[in-house]
Amino acid sequence: MVMKWFRDRFCQSEMAQAGATGGDAFEVMGELAAAVPPGSEGLVMLPFLSGTGSPEFDSNAKGVFFGAALKHTKGHFIRAIMESVAYMIARNVEVMAEMGVKLDEIRSLGGGAKSDLWCQIKADVMGTRVATVAESEQALKGAAILAGVGAGVFGDLEVASNSMVAIKKRYEPNADNAAVYAAGLAKYEQIYEKLKDIF
Numbered sequence: 001m002v003m004k005w006f007r008d009r010f011c012q013s014e015m016a017q018a019g020a021t022g023g024d025a026f027e028v029m030g031e032l033a034a035a036v037p038p039g040s041e042g043l044v045m046l047p048f049l050s051g052t053g054s055p056e057f058d059s060n061a062k063g064v065f066f067g068a069a070l071k072h073t074k075g076h077f078i079r080a081i082m083e084s085v086a087y088m089i090a091r092n093v094e095v096m097a098e099m100g101v102k103l104d105e106i107r108s109l110g111g112g113a114k115s116d117l118w119c120q121i122k123a124d125v126m127g128t129r130v131a132t133v134a135e136s137e138q139a140l141k142g143a144a145i146l147a148g149v150g151a152g153v154f155g156d157l158e159v160a161s162n163s164m165v166a167i168k169k170r171y172e173p174n175a176d177n178a179a180v181y182a183a184g185l186a187k188y189e190q191i192y193e194k195l196k197d198i199f
Helices: 002-010 012-021 025-034 074-098 116-126 139-150 157-164 175-195
Strands: 044-046 064-066 105-108 129-133 167-171
Touching (some): 002 012, 012 025, 025 116, 044 074, 044 175, 074 116, 074 175, 116 129, 116 167, 139 157
Antiparallel strands (some): 044 064
């Protein structure tokens, strides 16, 4: 949603370029972001354009770009959006870890899963393997998996998932980016904590 907002408001030239070549504006935007180093050279975003859910549950939260400087380009802003969504997911993974849930792999779905760069950013931020699935519609498949287990067709959810979900691609965390993204996540959390009372 945040990437679509940015495309529609600020990426008319990328949309025109994609239209002229029969391409996808998001791919053009991704190329701009790929030219920017991990951490977006200090530019951090809070992607809360309509409040935020878990784990903050703050309907008053707003979107913020923090740390903008003269060196930052459109590519920096696009990459900062990608990184902010990864930070948001990482916060939820942290909460799950505190509850004793261990994740070996995270499945990425939807439009963001089409971007190799974005999937790699997610893996790097969380230090966890990220996988994309072959089919885009997973809500119905999830219902079918639950029904299959409930009807006794499969012994448990893991068996059902393994037999019904095809992995398209896996992204392993790049340890070279771990320190940059740990600092970025810490800054993301600090920015929210500092601003939450004035949203």
